[in-house]
Amino acid sequence: MNQTIKELSDLLARGEASSAELCQDYLARIERLNPRLNAFITVDPDKTLEEARAADARRARGEAGPLTGVPVAHKDIFCAEGWPATCGSRMLADFVSPYDAHVISRFKAAGMPSLGKTNMDEFAMGSSNETSFFGAVRNPWDERAVPGGSSGGSAAAVAARMAPAATGTDTGGSIRQPAALTGITGLKPTYGVVSRYGMIAFASSLDQAGPMAPSAEDCALLMNVMAGFDARDSTSLERPAEDYARDLDRPLKGLRIGLPREFFGAGLAADVGQAVEAALAVYRRLGAETVEVGLPNSGLSVPVYYVLAPAEASSNLSRYDGVRYGYRAAAYADLTDMYERTRAEGFGAEVKRRIMIGTYVLSHGYYDAYYLQAQKIRRLIAQDFAEAFKACDVILGPTAPTTAFDLGAKTADPVQMYLSDIYTIAVNLAGLPGMSLPCGFGADHRPVGLQIVGDWFGEARMLNVAHQYQLATDWHRRMPEGL
């Protein structure tokens, strides 16, 4: 089961396996492992196999694309017609989508069957997957640990090879942090590269979808499926199509790697720091040079994020009113009472906290001090990156300050949970592309992630930098034992 997307696609092309056979193998593995890991919220073998047979028929007609027949799992934030889309919430527990997200329609057009919908923090708000209405996900490397979040189900599914790849979304680190904590590769594209249409909204100026898979090469191939202009997303960018795999083989000689001093200071666990330093040594051996850069305002990214993201969320989530779709309270006195009971019963505690923070910072008399101030510092953070990229081609550092923490360790204190995204959030605020790839293990034998931040629209270069590292190392081929 430890095959890359590329290897599966070659297997299908040579006729050595059918998509239906591949899907059956993965579905069997899901059936066996999901009771332990809780990575999937919805599995529907009939639907999966129907899509797989259609992919096989398409191949038989000679109409297969490069990834036709290769299955993927989708984070339950994406709407797919006829499938539930719960977003990890009681609010949408019974919602079956009547339409396809743009990302889903792209996978359908590529002929890639869906293995099901993966678990996630409620409305993508969380860094441990513990806020899901459908229960926590366990880390396949150590079932006492969280898989990270919010795309924790997708990360655990890929790490346990219950799916060869999965989709995720990243608003403040929700692809990269769980990828780091589960030892897989994940990519958050430049804001605007992948359409948000049909992706349930959290913070619209930050939300971006991307691939999660064992390797960077896999992520490049999946980006070729996911990216592209879509008129239905008003922030989708009209850019010429690109082949994200085009630079994979480029040598790294002369590559300038920027190391932000702010990412290597207090707060970084020693074992994570050591694994990242060892990765930097590999890069130097490959001919790259490192330069120190400064991101002086990045320390403010967590406070800025916890103004902007809740503000946007409080607006986006006002749509859950018990009228047009989703949960409605069973008993109420009048319309206001219906709204208040529906939202009190339908949302979990973390979502309510963020809606209330957002409501407060946008309320009369506080807007300038909070929301506007946060937007101004957001610009300073973006300008820091622009300045840094004058001296380097990519920025490297840790993805998360520690390896995966234990289930329940941070649930009592929201602020401690928020600080686990301290190295990822600035990238979303600036709208830059970022990746995480496995680079070793911590003292507790849990995976460590190396973060690569690319220049705006620098995905192909970033994937090149990741792929060359993966040619020189085998961390991305490691699998948890005992599964």
Add this chain to the structure above:
Amino acid sequence: MLSLEDVRRIAHLARIRVSPEEAARYQAQLNGILGLIEQMQAVDTSGVEPMAHAQEVYQRLREDAVTEPDRRDAFQAVAPQVEAGLYLVPKVIE
């Protein structure tokens, strides 16, 4: 610092019902989060243009033409309560 009364007011603005015990818990947690956010106030941002979006994009215009098919039945099939093509809510006018 938010008072208990502030928390109740914010919860009402957000249309979320909170019990007295919940209000006390949210008061402590929200004040913790606001404490984190407070760091922003030390930064001099005079002359800095607020950044609303990651890209400098402008709203696209399109032809004023009908492009969506009529899918009312499919969309109302997921509503909590509908009748004759209408969404039902508690009576708002006596």
